[in-house]
Amino acid sequence: MASSRGGLTIADRVIEKTASQILKGLPGVGGTKSGLFGFVSNADLDSRPSVDVRLSGRSCTLEVQLGLTYPSPIAEATESVRRRLSTDVEALTGVSVRQVDVAVKWLRPQLSGSGNSVRNLQ
Numbered sequence: 001m002a003s004s005r006g007g008l009t010i011a012d013r014v015i016e017k018t019a020s021q022i023l024k025g026l027p028g029v030g031g032t033k034s035g036l037f038g039f040v041s042n043a044d045l046d047s048r049p050s051v052d053v054r055l056s057g058r059s060c061t062l063e064v065q066l067g068l069t070y071p072s073p074i075a076e077a078t079e080s081v082r083r084r085l086s087t088d089v090e091a092l093t094g095v096s097v098r099q100v101d102v103a104v105k106w107l108r109p110q111l112s113g114s115g116n117s118v119r120n121l122q
Contacts, residue, residue, distance in 0.1 A: 010093050012053045012060075019062055020048040022088045023081065028069040032105065043067045043106040059096040062089070063103070070107040078102040 023029050024047075031047035049066035062085060068077050082100040089097050 012055045015053045016051045019051040023049045030067045061099045063101045065103045067106040069110045
């Protein structure tokens with residue numbers, strides 16, 4: 001009867017959402033929030049980082065764009081992001097992660113309180 005159960009297909013978008021939600025839960029990691037009409041972007045620690053997925057069968061490559069609090073050791077932080085995504089995405093989706101490319105788009109000084117955002121310096 002095992003052959004009549006069917007199959008499971010996971011869409012790229014599911015992996016993108018899963019990965020960005022994992023990143024949103026990491027302290028000191030944020031994304032970019034679009035401003036007025038999408039023309040102005042703001043660095044925001046409360047926003048999800050951007051994740052693009054290239055899926056091939058049961059494995060994928062992730063391209064991440066994120067921001068970090070400053071000061072933080074960038075190499076150490078990005079390596080931690082790679083490890084966390086590789087482990088958690090595979091555990092939650094069953095799709096193995098071959099590679100994680102991380103682009104740090106902004107650094108933001110550690111400020112007390114939340115909801116503070118700064119204009120992206122791109």
